[in-house]
Amino acid sequence: MSNENATEAGKAYWKANLALIRNSLIIWALSSFGMGILFRPLLSGIKVGGTDLGFWFAQQGSILVFLVLIFFYAWRMNKLDRQFGVEE
């Protein structure tokens, strides 16, 4: 692969990474600040074990979403590394 091609691939790889981070952080913010705090009044109709969905997100749901996000990101990035030929 020529140097120029390598740079092009590097740029595309970084762009794909940025898009993945952006999408992940949108979900990260929605599950914590959104569902757990700001939208809680809107969700108060959905009952979960003696309280509402917002309370569940604030105390458990957001943490579970964070876990899924990190593993998904690691899996996708490791795949992208190989796809763009930049893995170790």
Next chain:
Amino acid sequence: MDQTTLNYIVVGLSFALYFGIAIWARAGSTGEFYAAGRGVPPVMNGMATAADWMSAASFISMAGLIAFTGYDNSTFLMGWTGGYVLLAMLLAPYLRKFGKYTVPEFIGDRFYSQTARIVAVICLIVASITYVIGQMTGVGVTFARFLEVDVTTGLLIGSTVVFFYAVLGGMKGITYTQVAQYVVLITAYTIPAIFISLALTGNAIPSLGLFSEHTASGQPLLAKLDQIVTDLGFASYTGHHSNTLNMVLFTMSLMIGTAGLPHVIIRFFTVPKVADARWSAGWALVFIALLYLTAPAVGAMARLNIMDTIQTGEVGSPEGNLAYENRPQWFKNWELTGLLSFEDKNGDGRIQFYNDKNADFAAKAQEFGWNGNELNVNRDILVLANPEIAQLPGWVIALVAAGGLAAALSTAAGLLLAISSAISHDLIKSVFNPGISEKGELLAARLAMTGAIIVATWLGLNPPGFAAQTVALAFGLAAASIFPALMMGIFSKRVNSTGAIFGMLTGLILTVGYVFTYLGMFFIPGTNLLPNTPDAWLFGISPASFGTIGAIFNFAVAYLVSMQTAEPPQEIQDLVESVRIPRGAGAAVDH
């Protein structure tokens, strides 16, 4: 066998294990001392990171923070876990690729400036020292309660143990000890929680029990808890009572502060590859979540248990409150420590535990013949007292003592390593004596570690009165100065040394200034310019939440100043390119 002997045996066994690991995992080179030779498997590093991160505050205080406030303190749960998403995506893999030993080293190299490196060292040392004080006092309290020695002796024993494995083994010794400490602390945390959940809800998984039915009343547990606390004039448990803006900013400060804490970041330097750093952040959160999903259940159930213990009958009926002479054994044990106290204000020999600051409830209280709240419960005793309240066997109590010590010692060791490597690597090797040999630097690192332990022990013995408040400063500094500098260093090629230095200083000065305005200059009581009350806070933003604002200013100033000044030299832009791509991390290890 009496309880104290049992405590000695279990704590002694856990210490023997740490000593054994220290002898096995000695460090022979600076690479091993600073980064465990970069040979730690991702799952194991995740476990070590969990122990490194979960401090005495997580183990001892967090359930109590949630128990006595309820929903509003969910901020701690979201904030202290959400930071790992940022670490995994924005910092850890790239810093691992960079392949050096300390956080200030990245800042110094990326912004090609010794000044930037020294500003980062100062932020690191202030944040880590303030943090370590809390761990040391945690060690002292646990020893005093469970091993019946005075706080000084307890602290000296704890410091000796840390000294042994941290000075001998550096990061290598600390890593494997932290893995063992994680196992001890999570077992100690989970077992009492399972028994309490079984007793109250019949569900063996506490985080499911939290949303299940309370067996005794047939109501959902949280509904029952809401009812009990509001009947006594307290704010409802599940309700939202605090300022929403402040809640959002506080959660964000904890998140970016977590991601910016150097002792957490350096753990990701120990894995072999960039891909491992990503997985490792996920594993760290798995092990942290095991405790963080249990903590809110422990909090709610412990609160319910305490309320039920004191308010035995109907609120307001003459026989409705526990008679002081009938108080349970755990009550007596904790009275001795002064962390639980009773004052019979209305002279009826019974304990009234209610919210006497609630004006609406005052008339009712008067009608009942209550003369003010009579019980003071320190929120830190909840987790430690849990096994006694649930009447669990003695070995569980002993395990909780060992778990509290494991949580405090593992975090202290990680902080001490961050401090000592900043001194030996960023100051001695980089600024004062660049010609120092590998052997000389290793000796310097060990001496710096010894010095850091002595300072931390001294601070633990003579805790400044402001110890509790300084945590706000530690997170504020990490959030407002370190996190933005690292992130811009990776995600922008345009931010230059002038921009980064001005940005860090702006974040630092604004945050420290805001904290000191409300908590006093250097936390000296009486020197605060404004009272530390929600009414006096700017837009209702508490000093602890200000890290987010400091970070925003840091980003803005760094960007604006960089735009007005020359772009970074080509080799720096190439450096940024190279940290963004995993390939070639092996080569970057060698100095």
